[in-house]
Amino acid sequence: MAVVRLHQFAASDDSGAHDELYGIIAERSFRISHDEPFKLASGIITNVYFNLKATIMDPRGGVLVARAFLDQARRDGAELVGGLALGAVPTLGAMAVMSSLEERPMKTFFVRQKTKEHGTRELIEGLSPLESLEGKRVMIVDDVATAGGSIMQAIDAAKACGAEVTSAMVIIDRNKGAGELLGRNGVKLISLFCESDFTERAHGN
Secondary structure, rough: OEEEEEOOOOOOOOOOHHHHHHHHHHHHOEOOOOOOOEEEEOEEEEEEEEEHHHHHHHHHHHHHHHHHHHHHHHOOOOOEEEOOOOHHHHHHHHHHEEEEOOOOOOOOEOOOOOOOOOOOOEEEOOOOOOOOOOOEEEEEEEEEEEOOHHHHHHHHHHHHHOOEEEEEEEEEEEEOOOOHHHHHOOOOOEEEEEEEHHHHHHOOO
């Protein structure tokens, strides 16, 4: 199953939205180290790092990401959108609010890293006691894809609750195996950008 890159946002957005978001990421979230490399959650060592929290917590950056993700979820026919804490949570909240303001509500949820040890001991948060993922079409989102382990954790949790998951979306795909992993599990990975969009420009290519 192929990895999909979105070269521009939906026609409902202003024409410069994609370039505007690129600029915000480049300024706030993109780092290259020429000294000490970064160790990623996947264990990969790299001199390129994206701290996308600084983009999705920025007022304009958060709106642009939520807009693109919400449009894609609707194109995919998703009934709910979810993701793993912490990377997906700000965007999920923004998507829920934006969809309500448009009077086309999209329900969202997030998956805990592990089941909480108090209260209702939930792994999936955001659903009422009367709601379920059973039989629902779900899109999973995250900020960045590397090897794909975090995204698969959210996918597996949703599928364990009976959801149908056929697509996942990220802001940046590092092209380090996530698309292939998800594809082997029947899930299409969609990204707004890939790592080389930033590294090639930084190197003057």
